[in-house]
Amino acid sequence: MNILTYAAIDIGSNAIRLLINTIYETQETVTFNKTSLVRVPIRLGQDVFTEKKISKKTMNRLNEAMTAYSLLMKVYNVDKYRAFATSAMREASNSKDVIDYIKEKSGIKIDIISGEEEAKVIFSTDLKNFLYSDNYYLFVDVGGGSTEISLLNKGKVHYSQSFPIGSVRLLDKKIDESYLTNIVKPWVTKITKGKSVDVVGSGGNINFIFKNSGKKEGKFLSSTYIHHQYELYKSLTYEERIEKFNMKPDRADVIVPALLIYSSVMKFAHSTRIHVPKIGLADGMINLMYKMKNNNGI
Known part of the structure; x- marks a missing residue:
């Protein structure tokens, strides 16, 4: 060995x-x-x-x-x-x-x-289990400053785009929520039109949500659940999120804008399920x- x-x-x-x-x-x-x-x-x-x-x-x-x-x-x-x-x-x-x-x-x-290199790096992980499937998967990696979105099917990345919108940038109001509707939505709608798509989520915030869901590894979360979590955390103060969910301070503020991105992309793609494998950069x-x-x- x-x-x-x-x-x-x-x-x-x-x-x-x-x-x-x-x-x-x-x-x-x-x-x-x-x-x-x-x-x-x-x-x-x-x-x-x-x-x-x-x-x-x-x-x-x-x-x-x-x-x-x-x-x-x-x-x-x-x-x-x-x-x-x-x-x-x-x-x-x-x-x-x-x-x-x-x-x-x-x-x-x-x-x-x-x-683009970020996407290539992530594709070197266990994401290949989704990449080589006959099904269509929309890979969504939400970071602090950018979001990478790629459409995967049959061993190929059919479309891939990096958008300058992330949890920190939204939190600090350096980009408006309207960017999701005006820029991200048309692109996602175009590449997923006529396709049945599941989302694969990557990033610390979606990993936190999955861990707290109590779901076993390999299971998926529904779009309804993601939207509900977004509304729940949005309704709480920063301090309440830390106290009630044992969040780290630097997670408690960015989790709301991060969930907004995930929830919005799922809605744009008409996707009802998100998989959260343990992958990262x-x-x-x-x-x-x-x-x-x-x-x-x-």
Whole structure:
């Protein structure tokens, strides 16, 4: 047996995640085991979507997180890692300065990936179980700054689009809800017309909803349930959400706009079901790194 340890750092608009996986290789099988997952609520999007750049204070917090992650990866004897940033870092006017600073101080090199690359990374996960189905699935990944939507069927991504609307951007009113109706709806309606579509949801907020639903892994949630959860959380104050549902503070404010996006997309696609597999960008990045390693690409 050969044992490898890979790590991925997902620098999102709402939080920064470090995932460490132990990979067990035998002649017959390859098994990925989640060894450690650490999440730090550094909301880059709040700076970028308001001031168009990352503040010095936030940059220092990001560096502290990256330094801690660097030490954790050293303790776990990580063989390979990749740190990647999405929507907020893409739009920050000082992203190069931030990346250079983090590299100098923590030693961690950060790559900025596009919305299209985000989709490619996610497709390296267990999403293939849906990707290769004869059914049509609308993959919806809601982040803090952007939402990636793709139509999957028979081993192909038929359509894919990254929209600059996310939970943090909606929360901070940097984009209006009308964007969903005016921009997202026509696109979703066009690609799903005449098709029976199930939605596959990805993102921390939909994972929270699924976990709290009490449903077993592999089951789906109904569109009615998602809309009901949206109305429920919307009716509560920020403090009530934390108290009643044991939410983290940085989840309690963004969960309402996130559910609005999921619920709206399901409505646009006339979809009544949403599947919530345990997939994420960090999982996909580790899978992609492993595939590239076997193809001598890393």
